[in-house]
Amino acid sequence: MVHIKSVPIPSFVGSPWSQFPPATFEAAPAPGVLPEGFFSTVNAPTFFKLGNYHWVLPEAPRMDAVAILDRGQVVIKERRFVRGGELVAMHQVEDGSQGIKVFGNELFDAERSASETAAMPFMTAGVSRERPVDYSILAELLMENKLYGGKAMWVVGPAVVHAGAHRDFCTIIDRGLVDILSIGNATAVHDIESALYGTALGAGEAEGDHSSHMRAINEVHKAGSVSALVDSGRLTGGIMHACITRTIPTIIAGSIRDDGPLPETITSVLESQEAIRTAAQRTTLVVILATVLHGIATGNIFPTYYVRDDRIFSLPFITVDMDEFAVTKLKDRGTGQAIGVVGNARDFLAILAGKFEK
Structure with a gap:
């Protein structure tokens, strides 16, 4: 087993933690307006000192938001949800000296097991199409996550359908390794198009044309929903x-380029964000497959960790794309723990599905 990295929640006992002052909070001057010098949250484990000795780790963390003191608890909120008069955490110093401590990779580095160390060359190496992919490690991560009751979110682009890889993905679904699916309208539409007509934008086992996806959308709307079409x-x-x-x-998140859209598609960007953030609170592993913008957006929404049984776990991200830029961009935008795989979705899913059939 690879073992997903975890550490106990820090105790903050003794010096220097006891000498540091509590975090400072100031009232928001108006709804959606923050006081000058507010603390902008990050996606790494962030503790706030309340009183003389108590350091707290807020629930539902996210980056590019603010921390609010609410009835003795620290709550993370988007700026647009902040009410006038709410107490907002201040300062940008992250070393604890102003009552806010952000932990980076050093939190996990001290307690790396032998099996983790063995996996490190693949897990932490730079992204390159020249580097071989160790599918056994990826399969172990998925199985370990399932074994310990974790939830895996898969973020899947339409290229998976266009490449004919959806059959292997269905095999992975059958193995119980997909707990939440996050997709755009196009992925759902072309998947239904392929299932109904054997083609996706004219490519596939059956001969099709550019109108097949529109006919698929029409069939869904005649039924009332995708679920009704299944029923x-x-x-x-x-x-x-x-x-x-x-x-x-x-x-199913919508975009400005959608056809249809399907009845289940969330057409509001902000509502889509909130749906993914809500799902993020119960997600312990993410796989991003052949979708650049949706994948990067997901990385920005998620924290780099989750908490279970008084331990902080690194939240694994596996990102797969033919373009090295798509993989490195996710890491550069704050999801530094991401495991990058440069390759096509069809090969990735076929090999991975084969691992679970053994």
Whole structure:
């Protein structure tokens, strides 16, 4: 087993922690307006000192938000949700000396096991198409996450359907390794198009044309929803069918380029963000597959860690794309713990599915 990295929650006993002052909070001058010098949150473990000795780690962390003191608890909020008069954490010093301590990778480095050390060359190496992919480690991460009751979110782009990789992805769904699916409208549409007509934008086993996806959208709207199309017996295969029949929560986020959209598609950007943030609170592993913008946005929404049984766990991100830029961009934007795989989605899913059939 690779073992997902974890450490006990720091105790903050003794010097220098006891000498540091409590975190400072100031009232927001108006709804959605923050006091000058507010603390902008990050996605790493961040503790706030309340009183003389008590350091707290807020729930539902996120980057580019603010920390609010609410009835003795620190709550993380988006700026747009801040009410006038709410107490906002101040200062940008992150070393604890102003009552705010942010932990980076050093939190986990001191307690790395032998199995983790053995996996380090693959887990932490730079992103490159020249570097071989150790699929055994990726399979172990997924299995370990499942074994310990974790939840895996898969963020999947339409290229998975266009490449014919959706069948292997359905195999992974069948193995119980997908707990939450986060996709765009296009992925859902082309998956349904492929299941109904055997083609996705004219590519596939059956001969199709540019209108097939529009016909698929029309079939969904005639039924009333994707779920209703499954219940009617009209939709009998594909990713959406697999998730609906297994009651896997699916978030379909809209965009300005969508056709349709499908009835289940969340067309508000802010509502899509909140849906993913809500799911993030129960997610312990993320796989991003062949989707650049959706993947980077997901990385920005998620923290780099989660808490279970009084321990802080590093939250694994596995990101797969043909373009090295897509993989490195995610790491550069704050998801530094991401494991990058440069390769095509079809090969990745086929090899990974094969690992779970052994």
